[in-house]
Amino acid sequence: MFIAKAVAATLLAGSFGGLTSPPSGDAAYEKQTQLEAERVACMTERGLDYVASPEPRHTWQPGEQKRLAGDVEALRAFRAKYGFGVWSPNVYPKDEAVNPVQRENPNNKMLMSLSAGELKKWRAADESCFSQAVKEVLGKTVTSQEDYHDQLDAAVRKSLSVLDQDKQLVGLGKQFASCLGVSTAEPTALDGLSHTKIVRQASDVARKAWKGELPKGKTVVFRPNLKPAEAKPYLDKEIEVALKDLKCGEDFYPAYSPKAMEITSRVYEEFGREGAAQAISSRIYRKLV
Numbered sequence: 001m002f003i004a005k006a007v008a009a010t011l012l013a014g015s016f017g018g019l020t021s022p023p024s025g026d027a028a029y030e031k032q033t034q035l036e037a038e039r040v041a042c043m044t045e046r047g048l049d050y051v052a053s054p055e056p057r058h059t060w061q062p063g064e065q066k067r068l069a070g071d072v073e074a075l076r077a078f079r080a081k082y083g084f085g086v087w088s089p090n091v092y093p094k095d096e097a098v099n100p101v102q103r104e105n106p107n108n109k110m111l112m113s114l115s116a117g118e119l120k121k122w123r124a125a126d127e128s129c130f131s132q133a134v135k136e137v138l139g140k141t142v143t144s145q146e147d148y149h150d151q152l153d154a155a156v157r158k159s160l161s162v163l164d165q166d167k168q169l170v171g172l173g174k175q176f177a178s179c180l181g182v183s184t185a186e187p188t189a190l191d192g193l194s195h196t197k198i199v200r201q202a203s204d205v206a207r208k209a210w211k212g213e214l215p216k217g218k219t220v221v222f223r224p225n226l227k228p229a230e231a232k233p234y235l236d237k238e239i240e241v242a243l244k245d246l247k248c249g250e251d252f253y254p255a256y257s258p259k260a261m262e263i264t265s266r267v268y269e270e271f272g273r274e275g276a277a278q279a280i281s282s283r284i285y286r287k288l289v
Helices: 005-010 026-045 064-068 072-082 108-112 116-138 145-165 167-180 193-209 228-248 252-270 276-286
Strands: none
Touching (some): 026 116, 064 072, 116 145, 145 252, 167 252
């Protein structure tokens, strides 16, 4: 299977970021709930059905908050079993640490009952109502849901760029880069660098098995669909890379991650999105597109 740009946020489980005293997520979730309420009202005015479906509040896995805070021991324990979380979903299909339960959108059954023409009309109205809701609740102008996510991603990148001017992080970044043997030393570039390489590898493996057509004008990242025994050798190598990355970055991550998560959380609150902890995965993905 492949994941296109519009649904980047749900690509892979991540293990970067940090948590000191970022927003609790309550304000972001309240805004998200308001967005959905406005969306429902708008669709109702147009005589169309829509059930509010805000993203569910995040359920923390054991040790996850420590990992997001850059705790080296917590990261080591996770990576020793799951690596970066790229191949482990295949190897451990029933493990919620890397295969969290996915909820079904309450609108799916209704959408499946529509004809092609009705579905086209519904989607056009939904895009318009979403843009209207964003304007009313957040005061932001977006042309579509994809544009909203693009603006969110751009805002996170711009906000994180200040970390490349942080003298402490710059110094630690140089040490990290030297240990990894890479020329890139900017803190934001180093964050997830080794992880991204594994994602590329997994996408290349899965691409070879893909028989369908690719969407035009889209950069596509494939997610592997291998059986546990087939994926295990890849995971073993991923674990080696992940542990080496952590050894090289054992001073970098505790310093970088809390600041990165603080910034990401505040941008997510501005955009009315709960789930900044999962935004790290999205950033890994978006480096590829």
